[in-house]
Amino acid sequence: MADLFDRSGDGGEGEGAPPPPARAASRPLADRLRPAALDEVIGQDHLLGEGAPLAAMVAARELPSLILWGPPGVGKTTIARLLAEATDLAFVQISAIFTGVADLRKVFDAARMRAGNGQGTLLFVDEIHRFNKAQQDGFLPHMEDGTITLVGATTENPSFELNRALLSRAQVLVLNRLEAPALEAMLSRAEALEGPLPLTAEARAALVNLADGDGRALLNLAEQAQRMGPGPVDAEALAKRLTRRAAQYDKTGDGHYNLISALHKSVRGSDPDASLYWLARMIEGGEDPRFLARRITRMAVEDIGLADPQAVTLCLDAWETYERLGSPEGELALAQAVVHLALAPKSNAVYRAWKQAVSLAKKSGSSPPPMHILNAPTRMMKEQGYGSGYAYDHDAEDGFSGQDYFPDGMERPTFYRPVERGFERELARRVEYFARLRAKRGEEG
Known part of the structure; x- marks a missing residue:
């Protein structure tokens, strides 16, 4: 059963065994360009550079259990695989989406047998946040007795999605979204393998923009662009052939809270342009405009207050206008409210006064x-x-x-x-x- 989960080589044929030639040709570019050593990983120097946390762990050959938190396509799986190789641990990969309790038990049994033979196991759990509390608790005894070194990957905020007991036994490391220089370096690596992309400079920049910080998405797009030759293909032609990657936004997850925080603080900071940008990001991400209308009204109460008594009324009017017009016309009313709030005088005097009054009311009891x-x-x-x-x-x-x-x-x-x-x-x-x-x-x- 362990063979179902072992992923020692790129193709799964065994430790370091290269795939057959025909299969290698059909493998996606992103898989063929997977780094073979930690120093080949792009865009995560804060973890892998000299003196950085992971580099220090590998140098000391002391690898604790880890949670790798970051957006898709930034190297979480690759780093886990390379950490196992660098520390002579058997690499076992499972996905929380497809793995049940019975499967986990077989994985732990196999790891225990390896431990008895003198080899440790790095268990890589993709989408670890999708395991429920009981399943997460199931890892604890095997982490504590050294049967496994757990490396979990998640795109969600671990402090919200993972048990406190699990987090107390693992170190959380944050992987960065890949910025343009890192994506450009990745494209250059692809061109060294596949040949120059048939793109103009503007089209090349557009390709990087389409990837939206996701290295895997970039290489998949580059693979499609390579077939558009002989070129040169301009940005307009590229846009017609390739589809923009959907923005990373989860209406119930971390992105939701991050973006509404960005909108609120931009309004509080009296920046109408930034406020409109974050409002647009949330609307384009599929956020419910009614949620936004409610939060915008809250901003008027919390951060504008009586410095502009009409602000709340304007927000309520914008909310009602959206209810009457719907999307997309009604969203303009929300945008108007956001601009008004951003430029309004700010005061949280009533907000602070209310909190103090509530505190005293609790202390004074039934006076x-x-x-x-x-x-x-x-x-x-x-x-x-x-x-x-x-x-x-x-x-x-x-x-x-x-x-x-x-x-x-x-x-x-x-x-x-x-x-x-x-x-x-x-x-x-x-x-x-x-x-x-x-x-x-x-x-x-």
Whole structure:
């Protein structure tokens, strides 16, 4: 059974055995260009460069269990395979999508037999985040007793998707998205094997852009472009033949939270262009515009507040406009709201005041209101002193009595501190005005 999972060579025929010539010709370019040594891996120098974590582990021949976190096509599988070779471990690869509990048991049994013969096992688990909690827990005893060195690969945030117990026994390493220089280096390596691509300089740049940071996607696109010869093929012709890779975006995963965070912080940072960009990225990624309408309204409440009291109304109007028009016309209303919020004066004064008020309310328990502001609808309540001493503000000078409305014995707190921006400038003047009157009434009393 172990043979079903062993992937020692590129073709699976055995340790280092080259595939037959006919099969080699049919193998995808991405597979034929798979690095044969760690120093051939492109774009992950922060992990593999001199003195970097993985390089140090290999040099010391001490490889702990690892979680490799990064987007598709950046070398997670290749690095795991090469780590096994560099540390003389048997390389076993499984996928969480296709592997059940019975399969895992056979993998662990085979690893235990190898350990008995003096060889360790590097178990590479692709899409490890797809295993449920019980399955993830199943790795723990075999990691602890040294039966396996686990290397898991995931495109999702491990802190959200993996058990705390598993994370405590493995080191998380982040692999970077491949930027243009790394993709260019990969293209050059492909051309050394296959010959020059029949592309103009503009078409070559467009090809790199189409890959969207995914090395495997780049090589698959290059393979298609190679068949478009003899060339030169320009960018327009390339765009007609090749399809743009779908943007990496998961409406329920890490991309969802990263992009909404980017949108919110761009609005808070008063950058309308960045705000529109991240809004467009989410819309193009398939995000529900209703979710965006809700979050945009939240931004108005949390970050604009009373510095621009109309901001919330404008967001609600944009939300309703989207509900009436739908996509794509209604998305323009959301874009207008985002631009308004980005350029609006900012204040989180009410947001902070509310949090402080909630905190004090929790601490003060069931402290009752002072008697003078309690209604007295019955004779008995009047006799008990309900409402006694209440000053009706409309009868007071300036329409302000200055009475204390907090529970008896509570030192008066200050929650709301308006900022000197937008409409809150006016509110700040009002706060100061009533504070002066309150102090005056106190002196008079």
